[in-house]
Amino acid sequence: EEVAQPLVYTFVTDHYEVRAANKNISGKIVIPATYNDGENGEHNVVIPDDSSSSNGAFYKCSNITELVISDGITSIGKYAFYGCDSIIRVTIGENVSKIGSDAFYSCYKLTEVINKSSSLNISLDGSSYSDGDIGYYAHRIITDESQKGTFEDIKGVTYYKYDNEMVAVGPAGDKNQFTELTLEQDTTAIKKYAFRDCDSLIRVTIGENVSKIGSSAFSSCYKLTEVIDKSSLVDKEYSYAHRVITDESQKGTFEDIKGVTYYKYDNEKVAVGDRDRNFTITLEQDTTVIKQYSFAYCRGLTGELIIPNGVKIIGIEAFMDTTINGELIIPQSVTKVGNSAFFVTKITSLIVGAETIGNSAFYQCEELESVVLQDTVKNLERCAFGYCPKLTSIDLKQVETIGYAVFGDGTPLTEVTIPSSVKSLAGGLFPNCRTLKKVIYNAENISELTVGDYNYIYGLCYNSGSAEEGIEVIIGDNVKIIPKYFLGGYYSYGHKPSENVTSIVIGSSVTTVGEDAFYGLKKLSSVTVKSSAVYKMLTGTGSKVCGGLLGYIDSGEMVKVLKSIVDDTEANPMPSYLKNNFTQSEDDADQEYYIFTRK
Numbered sequence: 001e002e003v004a005q006p007l008v009y010t011f012v013t014d015h016y017e018v019r020a021a022n023k024n025i026s027g028k029i030v031i032p033a034t035y036n037d038g039e040n041g042e043h044n045v046v047i048p049d050d051s052s053s054s055n056g057a058f059y060k061c062s063n064i065t066e067l068v069i070s071d072g073i074t075s076i077g078k079y080a081f082y083g084c085d086s087i088i089r090v091t092i093g094e095n096v097s098k099i100g101s102d103a104f105y106s107c108y109k110l111t112e113v114i115n116k117s118s119s120l121n122i123s124l125d126g127s128s129y130s131d132g133d134i135g136y137y138a139h140r141i142i143t144d145e146s147q148k149g150t151f152e153d154i155k156g157v158t159y160y161k162y163d164n165e166m167v168a169v170g171p172a173g174d175k176n177q178f179t180e181l182t183l184e185q186d187t188t189a190i191k192k193y194a195f196r197d198c199d200s201l202i203r204v205t206i207g208e209n210v211s212k213i214g215s216s217a218f219s220s221c222y223k224l225t226e227v228i229d230k231s232s233l234v235d236k237e238y239s240y241a242h243r244v245i246t247d248e249s250q251k252g253t254f255e256d257i258k259g260v261t262y263y264k265y266d267n268e269k270v271a272v273g274d275r276d277r278n279f280t281i282t283l284e285q286d287t288t289v290i291k292q293y294s295f296a297y298c299r300g301l302t303g304e305l306i307i308p309n310g311v312k313i314i315g316i317e318a319f320m321d322t323t324i325n326g327e328l329i330i331p332q333s334v335t336k337v338g339n340s341a342f343f344v345t346k347i348t349s350l351i352v353g354a355e356t357i358g359n360s361a362f363y364q365c366e367e368l369e370s371v372v373l374q375d376t377v378k379n380l381e382r383c384a385f386g387y388c389p390k391l392t393s394i395d396l397k398q399v400e401t402i403g404y405a406v407f408g409d410g411t412p413l414t415e416v417t418i419p420s421s422v423k424s425l426a427g428g429l430f431p432n433c434r435t436l437k438k439v440i441y442n443a444e445n446i447s448e449l450t451v452g453d454y455n456y457i458y459g460l461c462y463n464s465g466s467a468e469e470g471i472e473v474i475i476g477d478n479v480k481i482i483p484k485y486f487l488g489g490y491y492s493y494g495h496k497p498s499e500n501v502t503s504i505v506i507g508s509s510v511t512t513v514g515e516d517a518f519y520g521l522k523k524l525s526s527v528t529v530k531s532s533a534v535y536k537m538l539t540g541t542g543s544k545v546c547g548g549l550l551g552y553i554d555s556g557e558m559v560k561v562l563k564s565i566v567d568d569t570e571a572n573p574m575p576s577y578l579k580n581n582f583t584q585s586e587d588d589a590d591q592e593y594y595i596f597t598r599k
Helices: 131-137 532-536 563-567 576-581
Strands: 007-012 015-020 026-031 034-036 042-046 063-069 089-092 112-115 140-142 150-154 157-162 165-171 180-182 203-206 226-229 243-245 253-257 260-265 268-273 325-330 346-352 370-373 415-418 438-441 471-475 501-506 526-529 558-562 582-584 593-598
Touching: 007 042, 532 563, 558 563, 563 593, 576 582
Parallel strands: 015 042, 026 063, 063 089, 089 112, 112 140, 180 203, 203 226, 226 243, 325 346, 346 370, 415 438, 438 471, 471 501, 501 526, 526 558
Antiparallel strands: 007 015, 034 042, 150 157, 157 165, 253 260, 260 268, 558 593, 582 593
């Protein structure tokens, strides 16, 4: 039965704008086509556009469950029903020809749309920017009211039934009412976003009749640990779960110990977390895994965190944005520190033995002053130590893989050595690191840098150092190959060079210089050559001639070459370009190098 709702109508020139009287309006809302306030006469009703989401006509009216836009209304304004996250059915009148952007944004439970308008071609699962998001959130769109389904609440879950389908829509009431969820046996689909933000959910059982699971159906279910999935679906999205099984006999057990929930199965003991209380975390000594997202945003955590020896994995965002502080020791038993695992924490010093440090694992750790990488650390993924404003030095020990912007966004390093152990290296290691003054490069056989953002290859020192002090790059004596795009960078429309490099030393073993290795080094004023092979390459300024090394050496600037190389004229005849365009210094017995000054 339709009940009169507290709507507010404001007369504007020749129509009425309708809005919610307050955020508590509930149930079924019918927006009429016309209204008469008794003073201005009967006029059309308009659902207005608004300049911001928080001003939307029905912004975050979270108790509305059904909405009817009457025949005669021609448009639904921008942001109108933004955040109305309990709406399950919307009926759109036959005269509606436009739905404003974000009109139904965050209407996560929206399931059925009855579209009576021939002017609107709403696409199911369409982009989140079309038709005010209505098709993006909906599960079913129909044009005939006689086809509409029914909604039923069963054991705390709302289900939508039509034809032979039974769709799990989401919690009927409080999102945190259950820790374990077993869907009805007849369930055929789980709607997108159905159980989003169900923070207390640790186990879900999905029956064999489920043929579709919508995107983000269990997103932000931080404690979700075990999914018992009996369906035959191949494509599944359980990004927050630790374990997915098909047989109930394999399921694990949960136990709360000293404020932390643990999940046990086989020989594993997984710390699941607790995000809602203030406590000092003490993990059990036999913990083997710290689940992804387990303690994320738990700002009540206090004191130092001790990772027991025996932990194998620290999951994605496990301690993200928490208040743990002091020293952190990550033992060698850990194979990977997950992406953003300690993002925005208060740790001050770090000793780490994990094989892999994931993307942004320690990003924005603003108090971090000391990092010790043990020899077991092999892989640093992108932005691992980005924006650590107190971290001024680091020894990369035996690292083998270094990703893009590992020390990006202003981590104030002054000198970095790329060790000989490195086998894969991304350009752009230090974006916005304005303190960088020296890079020592000892990786021996890398032929080309790997890509960074936007599929670009950035020069190694791209967007780092200062124009005033410059950067010195020393290529070690054991290095055989200077990679393609080493300092010059490359992308489809040009280059991303290391623009503040002023000095380069090329080691004695270099035999190969990659294309554009030194492209765009406009501040380069000093080159030191210790390799006879490179000396022979100094035949011009093109980007393919010794990687463009001489392309930016201007009048008065110099190239230094070991005397022993220049003096061996039989093995190393002087390149004509060097002879014709540079002035060679007089022999000085006390000097190790000849200096060639650009004419």
